[in-house]
Amino acid sequence: MDRPHSATSPTPTSGTRHALVFASIGLLLSGAAMANARVSCPTTAAPLQDLSDLRDGIVSEGEPVVAEGIASGVFMDEHELGGFYLQQATGQEATGLFVYAPRQVPVRPGQRLQVHGQFNRHHERPQISHVNAVHSCGYEGRPEPIELHLPEDAHRLETFSDLKVRFPQTLTVTSNRELARYGTLTLAADGRLRHPGQTGQDPRPSHRNRTIELDDGSYRAQPDPIPYLDKYGTRRTGSTVEGLTGILTHAFGRHRIHPTATPAWNSGERPEPPPAPALDRLRVATANLENDFVTLGERGASNPSERERQTAKLDALIHALNADLLAAVELENATAAREGLLERLNASTRSRGEYSAIAHPAPGTDAIKVALLYRPEQVRLLDTTADEDPVHHRPPLLGWFEHAESELRFGAVAVHFKAKSGCPDSGDIDRGQGCWNLRRTEQAERVIQWIEEQQRGEFSEVPVLILGDLNAYAAEDPLQVLHRAGKRDLVNSDPTQAYSYVFRGKAGQLDYLLGPAPMHERVQDGDTWRVNADEPVFLGFDGRRPADGPWRASDHDPVWVDLNLDTTPRPNP
16 A cells, blocks of 8 residues: 655755745744743734635635644654644534644644645645644643544544544454554454454445554554554554544545554453363364475575574474374475474474374375374374365375374364465356355365265274364355364354454454364363464564564464363263
């Protein structure tokens, strides 16, 4: 998104004139005029302008204007907007306008000002610029903000543009993707936005009315320091703020707030890693590694430094998961990638044993593949196979396992269905569930058919888990196919609240641990470890400010479950 400077820049030939003008402005605002007592504004030959006339287009661009009002919000510091907001009247009758005065004019909120300048528009936004005089008429007091609520007042936001407002309700960060790039966060009323494919309902009209941008009082790119960070150096989606107060404006296609008071953040704590699995439990997990590539300059790290950071993050994540069986997704389709991951994980001794990895018998030709890693001290590998049906872009990998002591047998299929990106011009286009939905549905149907084909002979009664990234939300067709086949979510009982991925500010579930009823009855604990999707992208290994530890090791959250190894399992309460 292009975010140019917030007002018309002077031409090079006018630089000397502007320097003299703003030197005189500084004099006008000094001395007795800066006192708290209100004084009369100077008498002017030109009539005083009603700001509503400027906003309504009654005054032509380029015309000189003189306007009086209260400074409701001042953004004069270096790298800020380079001006202040002027407000006339109060309450529902108030009118506001931005005054572009990019020099360090000593304006403070609550002053009554008389501004001499020129009316124009910048990116269709009305403003006063080319200011040649600003008179302070004393301190009158900061205007009380107009209280607004979302979504009820969404249709009225334009009415209060450039005015000081307050949202007394709780607003939730639903997107932090532009935080390091432009200093903005997307806030939503009534909790974070959910992807419609997750809930099965179309909330798009509601989404539009529930959100607003929290800006940083600046339109510069790459702000330094990055605003709104917490004690961890992050600002997670799901964080909340109450009583947000600032200047409401409309810029770059969105209504946004430039705060006039420091936002009061109420939440956003980072989650603890999963607790260590008990001795009589078997931990199964899936993790999307987001392009774990040993080949530099491909999909993953572009140089050795990035690769070092990437592997450190991924290793920290996988070690904290402490899984006995792990389905890894988005591993480079190269033997060296699997061997490298295995070597790194076994470099640190773990009490539950070292890892082995299945050599994928038919990894396919895609750049990435799935993998199954397991601890032989916990489970024995009995057999393995892959489905080479051409419907798959990344062939699923099936491993048959037996627990070393309980003799519990089960199968585990690592899957990675076709992504929603790279939409075709025709055919399997987006019909409400993202493009390639027909292909993902066919892949789900084939996986069920293939599992049934493998459940023969010694494995005829053995339950099979499906683990991995399905690239489909809980209410979409591929998941319905799997549910009808008896594969239930082992971790999330309420799909409307589940998520492992945040796309354009909307949270939803793409990563699953699915299993039949006999495996569901063994579930003792499990969760989605929200270590990635809620974190801003600049904390990633190739981001502007990479974080230590597992934070933003991937764009997907890992999912884990602990299975009871008792031969007579009890249903999970």
